[in-house]
Amino acid sequence: MPEVGAAYARVRALLPPLWRALPWRVLGAAGGSATALPALARLVSGGHDTAFALILLRSAEVALALGLAFLLDDPARHITVAVPTRRVLRNGLRLALVVPLVLLCWTVALLLVPGEIRPPAGDVGLEAAALAALALTGAAAAVRFTDEPQPGAVVAATLLAVTVLETLLPERCTLFVDVADPGWAAAHQRWAVLLLLTVPMGAALLPERIRRRRALAWTHR
């Protein structure tokens, strides 16, 4: 199994520089915001309810997703574009390095909200996962279809705009509903559909293209 050994050695060698090359400032800001916002539920005293906690946790979801939009930023992209180590491996490793930290931040965020006003953890976790997957899919698409080394800012701005616009949608198809709303369960089915659509799409976008599709030719400027 020399090939497996070589692949393992390459992954082991890659982890330290990839860890160092991650966009730590923005990831740190996202993680910090995602944990600081729910902490408000404990710090601000008096009369807060589940709806307030939900707003804080949704803010944390969005903060984490905005941070993940920068995960695939690589200032050295033009130098590393023609190396034999595949992009899918490099970006997969970035993801593997960051996902545990994101999960930790999210868990801390959830625990910071007092149990008596905490919205259903599974449902808000589903929202967070779907938003994170959407951000990562956007980042993967930007890397695949453009030459931009650091598309994170554009992806994050687009994600924020989509999130804001989504709240303007009619009730029957909106995602952000209140816990007390009878449409809560239906909305979370939509969240699940969003997650199920974005994960395979993001995975499909991670590898490099061997051939161009004519319809997408204009995007690669």
Next chain:
Amino acid sequence: MTTAPTVSASGLTLRYGGTAALDDVSLRLREGITGLIGPNGAGKTTLLRVLATAVPADRGAFAVLGHDPGTTAGRQEARRRLGYLPQNPGFHLDFTAFSFVDYVAILKELTDRAARHREVRRVLEAVDLSDVRGKRIKRLSGGMRQRVALAAALLGDPGLLLLDEPTVGLDPEQRMRFRELIAQAGESRTVLLSTHQTEDVAMLCHRVIVMVRGRIHFEGTPAELTARAAGRVWSSAERDPGARAGWRTGLGTFRNVGDPPRGAALLEPTLEDGYLLVLDGEPAEVASL
């Protein structure tokens, strides 16, 4: 040169919307330095990016040292054998010169730590950066950063080196130093050098390709390109209105390029004169490959 071509390309075409960045480009590159010149937007960078396997072409095929980058396996093999210095190399600025080149070395599959570090030291020495290898890239000058990028391209002793305007933004001394490095690199491998500096082409290259609007308009030796201007460069006291290009020299006389009037004081042409005439509505011509 009778060696087998390092790169064989035929019919490379790549369009962005309605614009052909590459339009049916065919070429063969052999050992030595080939200069690639042309105006902005001629398709030089696109050609280098396609040959570097950074972007696939819409049509056409090419091989790098016998490997077809049109397949996943072929692209991996081609990438193991090429070095690419992009036009605007970016860096992880908090890395030191050594750690950055080491990172690229890992990506180039040099996983044995001791051997990799030897190779990193070798390429940093080749570009004369040994003394600053422990400095963070953000503390290095533009010329030093260019050399870090060249060191990364030289890792693994690639058979094909693709250099996209490596001397842009460098001062004359740095350009001279870079010229030496490129000349050394071209002694034992195939180098394709995209540049706006016709002097670099005249001094370094054994072949030259002129690209205009995504097509190859001239391919030959620098002497052949220079010869295109033989008898078509002259000196005059005033700018000759019939000249295709003319400028006042430091001597106060005008150097004109075009079709000289009878009895004009002809001057020795340069490669730049030949290049100007190829650009200026000359019929497309590709010398035999």
